[in-house]
Amino acid sequence: MLHSRLLPGLLLAGTSLATAAAPSLKLQEAATSALHAGTPALMLEIEGRPVAVRREHSRALATGDVAWSGSWDATGQAAGGELSLVRSPAGITAVVHRGEDLLRIVPVGGGRHQTLPLATRQLPMHPPGDIPVGPLKPSAVGPAGAAPTSRVRLLVVATADAVAGYPGDLRALAELSIAESNLTYQRSGVDMDVELAGYVVTPYEESGNMEQDLRRLRSPGDGHMDEVHALRDQHAADVVLLLMNRAFACGLADQIGADADGAFVAVLEQCAAGEYVLAHEIGHLAGARHDIKRDPAVAPFAFGHGYWYQPPRALGWRTVMSYDCPTGCRRIPYWSSPDLLHEGQPTGNRNEADNRRVLELTRAKIAGFR
Numbered sequence: 001m002l003h004s005r006l007l008p009g010l011l012l013a014g015t016s017l018a019t020a021a022a023p024s025l026k027l028q029e030a031a032t033s034a035l036h037a038g039t040p041a042l043m044l045e046i047e048g049r050p051v052a053v054r055r056e057h058s059r060a061l062a063t064g065d066v067a068w069s070g071s072w073d074a075t076g077q078a079a080g081g082e083l084s085l086v087r088s089p090a091g092i093t094a095v096v097h098r099g100e101d102l103l104r105i106v107p108v109g110g111g112r113h114q115t116l117p118l119a120t121r122q123l124p125m126h127p128p129g130d131i132p133v134g135p136l137k138p139s140a141v142g143p144a145g146a147a148p149t150s151r152v153r154l155l156v157v158a159t160a161d162a163v164a165g166y167p168g169d170l171r172a173l174a175e176l177s178i179a180e181s182n183l184t185y186q187r188s189g190v191d192m193d194v195e196l197a198g199y200v201v202t203p204y205e206e207s208g209n210m211e212q213d214l215r216r217l218r219s220p221g222d223g224h225m226d227e228v229h230a231l232r233d234q235h236a237a238d239v240v241l242l243l244m245n246r247a248f249a250c251g252l253a254d255q256i257g258a259d260a261d262g263a264f265v266a267v268l269e270q271c272a273a274g275e276y277v278l279a280h281e282i283g284h285l286a287g288a289r290h291d292i293k294r295d296p297a298v299a300p301f302a303f304g305h306g307y308w309y310q311p312p313r314a315l316g317w318r319t320v321m322s323y324d325c326p327t328g329c330r331r332i333p334y335w336s337s338p339d340l341l342h343e344g345q346p347t348g349n350r351n352e353a354d355n356r357r358v359l360e361l362t363r364a365k366i367a368g369f370r
């Protein structure tokens with residue numbers, strides 16, 4: 001089965017962290033403690049082989065932490081890959097993609113780190129049912145690419161359940177999710193950037209129903225998480241994310257093509273890093289839809305679908321908004337577009353699959369919600 005293998009081990013700070021006999025991946029603590037936003041490359045050791053990871057996107061965070069994303073090319077038999085990490089006082093929160101392998105790294109205290117399974121392989125992307133189309137009117141947005149860089153400020157509301165259920169630093173996980181989102185924009189040439197506007201923990205007790213929890217998040221004056229609306233204003237947050245722990249799906253957006261009142265998304269902590277779920281949900285707010293085979297609706301943009309590609313006898317790939325290929329494929333940090341190439345293939349087409357254009361049309365609107 002595709003994606004079922006995880007890299008068998010990890011070495012950080014000179015300690016074996018996994019039970020597997022032979023650690024296959026090593027990230028030197030010395031390198032990460034000296035890491036800053038301008039660090040051009042990090043050395044990673046995979047199965048005894050040094051790999052230079054080149055920086056693609058990085059940021060010094062307000063807390064003094066660092067978010068850093070980079071990649072390396074395939075050489076000979078060795079697969080290329082991507083690394084995104086957040087260094088916080090708790091340690092390293094990271095995701096490593098290599099070929100079809102995906103490794104999620106979490107700090108568990110005392111300088112120790114652990115790998116976690118990723119729930120995106122077990123859970124559906126969303127709860128059943130269509131996400132409603134919001135009030136966004138294509139006629140009301142300017143030409144694509146007209147605005148300068150759109151900085152989308154995100155208020156993260158973590159539930160107490162999520163804090164209790166996550167073994168690492170949940171705020172760092174939120175930053176990792178943001179770093180991965182920003183990598184997708186950078187790779188795709190979308191002039192947009194998400195930043196953490198604030199991180200709060202709500203005592204709200206999750207219902208187990210993601211739709212209900214998201215509705216309660218967005219509804220002012222319903223007696224549930226009502227403090228969020230004042231916090232959103234106070235932090236000038238364009239979008240609000242509920243980071244949660246108990247649901248039967250990875251994520252949900254309130255609307256496809258949202259206005260300010262609908263700019264709310266929910267993401268399950270177990271899916272928050274590795275497969276661009278936050279970028280996917282913000283994509284829905286911007287008006288982006290899934291691949292046209294699974295999601296043939298044409299509002300708000302007929303061309304606004306994700307895209308997947310399945311080559312014969314090889315592992316396929318899918319863009320941020322696409323559901324899985326018929327035989328399974330990995331999600332890549334790209335938006336669909338006829339003008340972007342991945343492994344020599346366009347990641348979309350002009351009439352049905354141009355999510356890059358959707359983002360370029362609506363990013364300024366989202367960044368202007370607060």
Ligand SMILES: [Zn+2]
Nearest residue numbers: 125126280290
């Ligand atoms: Zn979706």
